[in-house]
Amino acid sequence: MSEYDTIIAGASFAGLIAADNIEGTVLLIDRKEIGTHQTSSCATFTSVLEGLGCRNTILQEFDTLILHIPEERKVELIEPISTFDYEKFCKTVAHRIKAKILKTSVKGVTGQTVITGSETFDSQCILDCTGWKAVLASSIKNDYVDRQKLSFGIESEVEHTDDSLHFFVDPKIIKQGAAWIFPIGNKSRIGLASYAGRTNILPELSEFLKTMSLDVEYIHGGYFPSCLREPAVGNIFMVGDSAGMAAPTTGEGIRYAVRYSRECARIVQSIIDGDKTLEHGLREYRDVVYRSKWGYDMLMNMQNRLLSNILPETIKKAAYSRVFSGLFQKMYLGI
């Protein structure tokens, strides 16, 4: 058994950025090679990528988003959004971090001990960044993940070029869901998601692609949470999708994983440095995350309306208006 200042389970957006911001002995564990098994469309504000020193990973940058809800309307973005290369992003961050990286599966936690398939590791500060399954938290609270509160999305990278991002809320494409076209230079990531967490959505994707004379190619995707969860479980800090931080309605999760992994790292650092107790740090982190709860509640409310296939005219009109869409993009949307 080895002891670390911090143990981080999961080395995607949340885990990597947390590791990048914590000094001391850090163990970063992922079951797969870093940067492999992309699930996301990987679109976020360019400023987020620049702030992480990852401008080099950008594939295409956009000043406009075309909303189809379902009428088509071009929205000028208040800040550019970029699609980026997942593998390059993860490797760029992984190369500069000082953490020890271990490829193995975490199984759970007992007290301050993280259990993997072969070994156990000890730390006062444990971060669960394992995505929607929240593997560590679920090992001590088996109802932590509410499977009714998961969305499910898939996408295919196909030969299609465009100058804009497109986001669709159109029951003719998918009921109780949304679709998107996110160009990446000489190709596009075209996908759709079910807010009801329905997984058999390949036929809808195939039909959607057919409308553009395209066929489904290699597919990736998966579940993403649609409800903010408890940010601290026992002595574990929950960050990113494990804490349900992907926004309802938009499914945007990268910016929140980055934001809260930095907040969490700041708090964990002060615990390591002896400026705070673990208990104090967990409480502070919970408070910091819950400050955004009203925004999640608002987007959840909108998603619930979409689940009932109701999008009131007032919301539609507001979404198309310059002021609202500017505010909306800045605060929540991002994609």
Ligand SMILES: Cc1cc2nc3c(=O)[nH]c(=O)nc-3n(C[C@H](O)[C@H](O)[C@H](O)COP(=O)(O)OP(=O)(O)OC[C@H]3O[C@@H](n4cnc5c(N)ncnc54)[C@H](O)[C@@H]3O)c2cc1C
């Ligand atoms: C189809 C789709 C499209 C999306 N598009 C966008 C988008 O364009 N923009 C956006 O902002 N958000 C998007 N999202 C949401 C975004 O991808 C997530 O919010 C984001 O990936 C969350 O990051 P994370 O680090 O918390 O979790 P994840 O990216 O899910 O990473 C979890 C990590 O934990 C590891 N792990 C899991 N279990 C274990 C275990 N037992 N042991 C060790 N390691 C483990 C995994 O291998 C993985 O590396 C999309 C989601 C989907 C499904």
